[in-house]
Amino acid sequence: MNYILFDGPSRNSLLPFTFTRPVADIRIGILTIREKWEMFLDSTTTTVTEDYLSDKYPMVEMDENVMINASYLPNLELVEMVKGLQDNQAIFKDEDVIAFFHKDSQEEVNFETYEAIEFNEEVIKIEHTWDIFLKNGEALQEDFNLITNGRESIPLSSSNNTIAPQNIFIEEGAKLEFVTLNASNGPIYIGKNAEIMEGTLIRGPFALGDDSIVKMGAKIYGPTTVGSGCKVGGEITNSVIFDHSNKGHEGYLGNSVIGEWCNLGADTNTSNLKNNYAQVRLWDYETERFANTGLQFCGLMMGDHSKCGINTMFNTGTVVGVSSNIFGSGFPRNFIPSFSWGGSGGFTPFITKKAFEVAEVVMARRNIEFTDQDKAILEHIFEETKKYRRE
DSSP: EEEEEEOTTTTTTGGTGGGOOOGGGGGSSBBHHHHHHHHHHHHHEEEEOOOGTTSSOOOOOOSEEEETTTBBBOHHHHHHHHHHHTTTTTEEETTTTEEEETTTOOOOOOOOGGEEEEOOOEEEEEESHHHHHHTHHHHHHHHHHHHHOOOOOOOOOTTTTEEEEEEEOOOOOOEEOOOOOOOOOOOEEOTOOOOOOTTTTSSEEEEETOEEOTTTHHHSSSEEETTTTOOOOOOESSOOOOTOOOOSSSSEEEEEEEETTEOOOTOOOOOOOTOOOOEEEETTTTTTTEOOOSBBBOOOOOTTTTTOOOOOOTTTEEEOSSSSSOOSOOOOOOOOOOOOEEEEEEEEEEEEEHHHHHHHHHHHHTTOOOOHHHHHHHHHHHHTTGGGGGO
8 A cells, every 4th residue: 555644734833844844754752753654554655745845755646545644643543544444435533534545546535425434542643833842752652662662772881870771772872871861751762873971861751863962961851852963962851853953052942842954052041931820822824923822831943944143042932933043132032934034133034045055064064965955945935934024
């Protein structure tokens, strides 16, 4: 069977992260949503997403396909139902479509003609940006069970201090000495060739991706995920950092999501709680206004390729778009559009030529090419988000 992950109606409420990727390529837990589905299905997947992303994330359609809503994370019960789908059948959760059988000859799908199969079990669904950190602990536990099933961790050096070591899994090539790992509240997973420097304190649930580094004396509270190729330090609480991003110095990051290719300057701090303890309002790209999250704790949402200078302060519930550069004293506003350059004193547009120069240098440091596809995606985002900037 050919499996295709589609963005679904949650795509816009997951901006700015879905400006640069399909919903399927959001990281939550240890793996991306796509990686989870592919492990469960033992099959590769392709994507139905926005037209401007389709060159980089193409769809492969065959005679018979199963379309899967990428907002839903797989579990054993759901995957069995998806694998069993037949012609003219669809899986629903309440009124939401999770998956359906599709033939390449079908131009439109009329679900009134489908046999509706109701999924009544619990399932994790990612509908809003804050779900990425809010549901990260549950997703991390499920990924840990999936990845480590039937496998043995490499042994830890006796210099390390561990609590609940049965909940700790270390991949080949990882280096850690004189580190405290407390997995009593959730698992700790350390990826291949990752390094945790001495003096670090980690309380699970926690995942560190391949080739990532935790610097000396860092304090990390779960549930937290750091993707591959990252460098982190200081204090981090209940946050998700996508691949190739750095928070390498002192400063606090809490209840936040950081995209790929981001850099937080030394002593950058995020507020995750309002002084009056009120619920946090966050910029909503669909309504183009601030909306109540229902959360008391919510920090920073930063899109891909964005960066901030030393001593940057972010107010509770700040949204930063793609490829913005924030610096200077004082609190910048709570919504910073994509391709913005400035700080609390105001912003000017960050023109694409300059943004591309930065992206090319940053990616080359990790031996990754900044391709024409990447340029085309960012150019589209620049034009699409022009209405939010003061040109």
